[in-house]
Amino acid sequence: MSYQVLARKWRPRSFREMVGQTHVLKALINALDSQRLHHAYLFTGTRGVGKTTIARIIAKCLNCETGISSTPCGTCSVCREIDEGRFVDLIEVDAASRTKVEDTRELLDNVQYSPSRGRFKVYLIDEVHMLSTSSFNALLKTLEEPPPHVKFLLATTDPQKLPVTVLSRCLQFSLKNMPPERVVEHLSHVLTAENVPFEDDALWLLGRAADGSMRDAMSLTDQAIAFGEGKVLAADVRAMLGTLDHGQVYGVLHALIEGDARGVIEAVRHLAEQGPDWNGVLAEMLNVLHRVAIAQALPDAVDNGQGDRERVLQLAQALPAEDVQFYYQMGLIGRRDLPLAPDSRGGFEMVLLRMLAFRPADADDAPRVTLKPLGISQATADSRQAPVAGPAMAAPAAVVPASSPAAAAAAPVEPPPVAAPPAPQAEPPAPAMVELPQSESTPPAPVASLAPEPEPEPVAAAAVVDLPWEAPAVAESPQPASETAPPANAVVAEPVQAPAVAPAAVPSAPQESLPAAPVADGDEDEPPPGDYDYVEMGAETLDYDFGQAEAETPTVVEPLPAVAPATGLAAEWLSLFPQLGLGGMTGSIAANCTLIEANGDDWLLHLDPAHSVLFNPTQQRRLNDALNQQQGRSIKLRIELCKPEQETPAQAAARRRAERQRSAEASIQADPLVQQMIQQFAARVREDSIEPIDTPS
Template sequence: MSYQVLARKWRPRSFREMVGQTHVLKALINALDNQRLHHAYLFTGTRGVGKTTIARIIAKCLNCETGITSTPCGTCSVCREIDEGRFVDLIEIDAASRTKVEDTRELLDNVQYAPSRGRFKVYLIDEVHMLSTHSFNALLKTLEEPPPYVKFILATTDPQKLPATILSRCLQFSLKNMSPERVVEHLSHVLAAENVPFEADALWLLGRAADGSMRDAMSLTDQAIAFGEGKVLAADVRAMLGSLDHGQVYGVLQALLEGDARALLEAVRNLAEQGPDWAGVLAEMLNVLHRVAIAQALPEAVDNGQGDRDRVLALAQALPAEDVQFYYQMGLIGRRDLPLAPDPRGGFEMVLLRMLAFRPADTDDAPKPVLKPVGISQATADPANPVAAPAPAVPPPAAEPAPAAPAAPAPLVVPPPATVDHEPELPADAELRAEVEAISVPEPVAEVVDLPWEDPAPTSAPVAEPASAPRPTPQAAPTAAPPVHDEPPFDPSAYAAVGMDRDDEPPLDEDYYGGESDPVGFSYLDELAEHVQEEAPAPAPAPLPAAKPATGLALQWLELFPQLPVSGMTGNIAANCTLIAADGDDWLLHLDPGQGALFNTTQQRRLNEALNQHLGRTLNLRIELVLPEQETPAQAAARKRAERQQGAVASIEQDPLIQQMIKLFGAKVRQDTIEPVEALANQGQ
């Protein structure tokens, strides 16, 4: 008898023999036991996970001579014929080779005929996503309402290519990939039953190489048995697959942990003897580091998918968590840059040496760089030695030109200034400036004026003066001109008028003065001044902090103000008021006198109308210019802004990254640049 490969010999023949896919088997077993059978099933999943196997088992369950059951006998003629692939009512169709619409029509022409041997006629269409669009359209109606004796079972590895009309007519089951643990467990059972010696490490290599497919694992096991002359050994499997020895990756990580450059390069040399793919080696290192990071965060979450759980846990105990994160990030960057290296091995070695060279800042062997001072002049830092650094380029002030002296100048000694108990201390910059100015004056001047930042003039300095001029007394000595202060630049925003909107229509006609002009009298000017004072908008001063928090009527006004339909100057008047009395429909408001420039009868009328509109009744509103004792809406808004600003400043100052920058680099936080998040969001809108 010819040899039968393991994948076919050990194909499951019942649901009990299936490995994995419990979520699919449970639904199918319950449906068969309860006779709740659908007319179309769709199985999706990667290659070798059991799609066709489950379809054949369903065909046996439906046509077994013992009846419709989830546990077919496996001994009747129908079960044997299905296992041998010669049951006439199980029609297996390869959609990849029969994609034309004519093939689908031929299939549908036979649907109308009843089954020959079995209870149901089962159509198994494999790789159904390969059918053409016309074939899918031709299949739709029959797939939706087939004869009661017809069952469709579709299988595909790419369900995204199926039309939604097909998916909606089927019960869809997604088969999962096989985990390495499950593959190793099944291979151990198969090899033990076949009396083939094996090593556990070899099975883990086969389980990872199978990549979730049980059929691939069985095929690789057949190849390993042939390669190892009847044995499945780890060295033979590693040589057959051309894979990397997993232990060598741990050797590289152990050398990194110990900081041993010699051992690190020796490990690379041992790797090079196998001629590996250096990008694959880096990927294997990243895989191990990922599992080490999981072990440090949650040790019980580490799986044994590669048979090295104990080594991962040991490495997680020995390697600091920050080193694991750093090595992982450095490995990712190195894998990206590896194609740019002149030599792949050299690029891999540079990645490892880079990992070895850098250490976190808080370790004992971390480099301690000396930071040069930024923005600090040496003269300021060392006032005792002002000439240690070059003097700043400050041009000396231009000396006043001395008057022309006659032929016979007479020396004049200026009386010394009044003595003081002690000389004022000057900063280093002022001393340096005084010294430079003293050296750079070539000629004595006619008059010496003591500047506030200079030392008093020496008493023995001669001053040239005309001979005929009388000796001036200290009272007659000319005094220095007062310093001229530059006017600050004009800021139009400080005097900008409050913007008007549609709520602020022009005042009524009776508010304007309509008399004749009087160019010589003052009546017109008085009236014009009153009109401008009443109607011209003026900048609203900032509200003063409230003396007391709002309670009672004042608190009710705080809650009522945001609901009023007012804006512009009328809204500003209402924001700076507080409710003092509310006797029925007679209301009294106190307005901050600082806002009196904006207040007039028009604003009072508009505010009264807004209250009437909001409350639905007619009020008699009076407003008096009296400083409110309790908090107004404007003061409440200013207080909330200040609290948000203080919270933003505190959040910035307490930020660990900001504190680290201040500590390491001498950084300073400019509080005038800090804005709350709400303020920035409002600016973006």
């Protein structure tokens, strides 16, 4: 007896023998058991997942001599003939070889006749997407309302090519790819029944090489048995498939971890002795890195299908998580660029050298990932410790009590006796604070610190300096300080009521003696940065230049006034523009145009070159369409970039806005109440706050 390949010998003959596809089998079994039978079924999926097998099983279920059920007997003449492929009422059609409409018509001519032996006449059309458009059209009516004794079973690997009219007439079942775990399980069962010795690693290699197809897995297993002389060994399968030993992949990864360029090149040289597919080598590296990333997130999820679970866990401990993601991304980009390299080996070496050259900085000092169940991330734990990690938080707080005394100690010409103890070296010096001159009537107050709350220890250390605010004045004159001045060691201070001004503006003699120049670094116009953002200005002593603020306020650029007012065609364009109902970029272009010529249906517009950046053929077409709709006729519009000499709609709108603004300002200035406030309180009218309340016409 001739040898029968495993794929045909182990083809399932009932639903119980099917591997996977539970979502499809459940629907079919329930439909057969409850006699809810459809007249057309469509099975989709990639090659070797069981489309034709399921169709043949359905044919047996429908025509079995024991009756319609989901469990055909398999022993009657009908079941045996279907298994042997010689049942007369099961018409199997290869649509790839019979694509013409004449073939379809010949097939449909026999639909009206009753089955010869079976209960139903079953048409199994494989690769149905290969039919021509005419064949589909010829099949539609019969597929929609076939005779009661006819069932259609369609199978295809490309359902996107089927017309929607065919899809709507069928019950569609999408078969899934086989995962490697299920393929390995089935191969183990088959080889055990065939008494063929095998290794688990070899089955995993076959399962991954099958790429989701059980038929491919069975065919590769046949080839492996022949290659290994009756045995399925991992080394033989690896040599047959041209795949690599994972030990060499781990050698490359360990060289990358150590940053050893010589080791990387040596590993590539050993790989080159086997003549591998370098794209496949990169794929194996990415597969290992993927498992390492899974091990770092959830160690229990790492499978031992290749017998390397311990090595994966060791890599997960040795590699930082950011390095794993970096190497994986670089490998993906390398696979994309590998066909562009002069030769595959050189491209592979450049990928590895790129990984070495651009690896994250300070990778040797990066924290290693501790393998444990998912919990609080390391980033969350680090963020909680960040506020107490360095001394930067205590330095600004130390400025608060030593603001005025430290400033006095920093001046070489005024050494007060009590300020002799130097400030701590860790504290920033006085230039971070600004000493503001005070008037005679207003008691001075210390400037608030940049820190939200001062530390208690620096405050206690600076409390020995018991000086009033006018400490420099005490240094020149022995008279006691004012009793109303607050102590220098106060932690919370009142907001400063006056901005920094020149010393000459203060009439008091003691205030004139204050050395403001050393604090401001000799430049009264540029005080040290950082303090004015935190000083609250008082309205009573605020010396604010509203004219300067108005000059700094950004203004909206208005269109320049026209050379001449709009007359003739330009005036007609001003009245026509609001009727077009344009907005956005097209409206902006039309608003900056003026009508130059209107010879019948030929119109010419001049567009301001300053707005030509928005102009393109699409905007011209939209403007032309709006004109056609408004005029009720077809207009041939031309637009030239030229400075309009007469007023455009945009300039007219700007002119009207300016007129309304001037009218509003004149109305405010003439208001009696406003004039009274100006005379009695020396008030000033901010013209930028005046807006007209009337809407433009």
